Amino acid sequence: MSGIIKVGLLGCGTVGTGVIKVLAENAEEITPKVGAQIIISRVLVRDAQKKRDLPQSISVTDNIEDILNDPEIKIVIELLGGIHPAREYMLRAMQSGKNVVTANKDVVAQFGKDMFAAAEASDVDFMFEASVGGGIPIITPLKQCLTANKLTEVIGIVNGTTNYMLTKMSEEGASYDEVLKAAQEKGYAEADPTADVGGLDAARKTAILASIAFNSRVGLDKVHVEGITKITPEDIAYAKELGYTIKLLSISRDDEKGIDVRVHPALLPQSHPLAAVRNEFNAIFVKGNAVGETMFYGRGAGQLPTASAVIADVVDVARDIVKDRFGRIRCTCYEHKNFCPIEQTVSSYYVRLLVDDQPGVLGAIAMAFGQTGVSLSAVIQKRKVKNKAEIVAVTHKVEEAKIRQAEQVLNKLSAVDKICNVIRVEEPTGQEA
Template sequence: MKKAIQVGLLGLGTVGTGVVKILANNANSIAQKVGADIQIKKIMVRNPDKPRSVAVDDLITTRLEDIIDNPDIDIVVEVMGGEMPAKDYMLRALQAGKHVVTANKDVMARYGRELFAAAEENKLDLMFEASVGGGIPIIRPLKQCLAGNKISEVMGIVNGTTNYMLTKMTNEGLDFEEVLAEAQAKGYAESDPTADVGGLDAARKIAILASIAFGARVSVDDVSVEGIASLSKADIGYASELGYVIKLLGIAKEDEKGIDVRVHPAFVAKNHPLAAVQDVFNAIFVKGDAVGEAMFYGRGAGEMPTASAVVADIIDVARDIQHGVSSRILCTCFDQKPICPVEKTESQYYVRLLVEDKPGVFAAIAGAFAAELVSLNSVIQKRKVNCCAEVVLITNRVPDANLRSAIGIIKSMSVVNQIRSVIRVETETIG
């Protein structure tokens, strides 16, 4: 048994600072759990002169070698973010015989397989609880607590920025641009909000969750992605009227057609537990053949929540070191499974369109849907806009391809002025 486990930190931004704070604040209880002190030996940063909110000046270095070639260091903790050079650094750490803990969704969603192979080859641990859902325990629950289940579905609100924005749009009746400006002013959205608003951040996270849930590697490139930039307050209003809220969901389902994995805004029934997830909170809903429905809820980002997950991984690796074991649970992607093309995925759809306000228009639209085998659940004429009428309809469950070709036909009809929105409806409720 070691008396101290030494950590090398790659990066000292928001999350890295949080890790330093937790290891200091809760040093005693963590030492009891591990049976050894956990000490930060070195911290690699790009700019050594930047002012820091933690007193670690004597640990700072700019050289990767000071960490990966340091024989005292047991665990390398990567909290730099971004794909490169983070991925290379992790790989080099593993090749140098260091266990790796990372919060990096970008890397895990694209290079998971390669990193796991390196960990396995070198008999090391590679842990990444913080890469999805910030402080919410989700990786370990899926890999361990639900390991007896065949998981059929993982569905989650995994991006705090967009959930904050959608909550604002819903509760205050604001439009996308107004809310984005406010979120940026408050620091909840970055000055370049593309990865959040466009759905890429959520896509990385659902790729990681899908890989674990279905036991087959899903890359971020497999995910069909649509962001929230085109959502209007009108859609949010109609959703509410019809008993739904609009959320940006990461969805992964497995059936005989393969793995259906996508990120898009969706109507969520108000009585679904995900509907109540407000502001920057995240939640991940899981369906398994034994457990039924389970949900994990908490703060999906931020300094201390994300660092909470990183420190949990450090403690777990340290426990492994103390017990002389490693690679106990690595990659669980034992199978290869096809990705279901988005055209073949099935949903209900909400469609809002502007049509000429005259007899026969409803029939013509319904006919066009029917011709593509899209049956309608409900059609409601809402308000009049000048000479036009706004029509809101919800389809029954249909393949995406059929819906898209019906929409193509309807768009070209002379009585149809504009297709304003097409949004999936995730209707299934629990219980």
């Protein structure tokens, strides 16, 4: 019970350095809980010659074979990111009998099935807590703590970059371009921010969350994705006036219509706990038929929070090594559920229009909505722009297909200059606190 467990680390960037640091600093916390010492013995880097401030005990290499062929290494931590060569390295590590821990949402979202199959074939563990929600425990709660439940809904803020941007836009009235620049300067957004602001990062996390929550594989291609690039300060201001906050939401639902998975900006009532999640924080709401509503909140990214999640998995694997039993919890996608097309999803909608500033236009617009079966809970004439007026309409719950029809009818009205934005409104049911 007092042995050493050797770990190979693939990648030594921000998170990798964090993992080395936290493992060293908190060794006194970790060793007694495992019953063995966890030691990083080898690190794979791109340039082995580069000067690095690493402990002497760690040997640096740029050759993956040094790690795959080291029989003493029992756990491989993959922090390279991206599909290639991360996916191949993980598969080979498992084929070599090594347990794998990863933070790689790309691989888990697209190749989770293959990863689990490889883990099962070699009787090793495959763990990925850090792939969603940074430091927030969410994969283990879903796979372990909420197993008694039929889960019906997972709604969350899972991208820190866009949440930081929307928070700044909301609290400071800043424009999209201004906050993107600020986020890049703070290191919250990358030079190419497409994956974050376009919603792809959140979509990958959504595919992972939904696959686990609903026991059915949810491919990345099944996730309907809209980013925040079209959100303007006007939308945020009008939403606020109406009692809402705009957030980029990850939404997964499982009901009689099939699995409904999407990432898009949405208006949330200000009283909803997710509306209070600010800056780079993440939070994930999970609804189950026994537990009711639970929420998990914390830092969704960053060096140390992500290292916390990675090491939690390493500790889990190390406990399995100590007990010499692996694969307690395998892939749980044992069902093959249908998906609900986005056109059949139901929501309220916020619609902002630019129209001619003339009598009767409000009535004409209300009638156009009515024609396509969309009933309105509010139509408000907002500020004037030259000889045009801005109108904001909020609909009752309606099928997405009908909103698209309404858009077509509105576009044909001569008084309608353009439809500036259409954003879904999420009004959670049964929200009590």
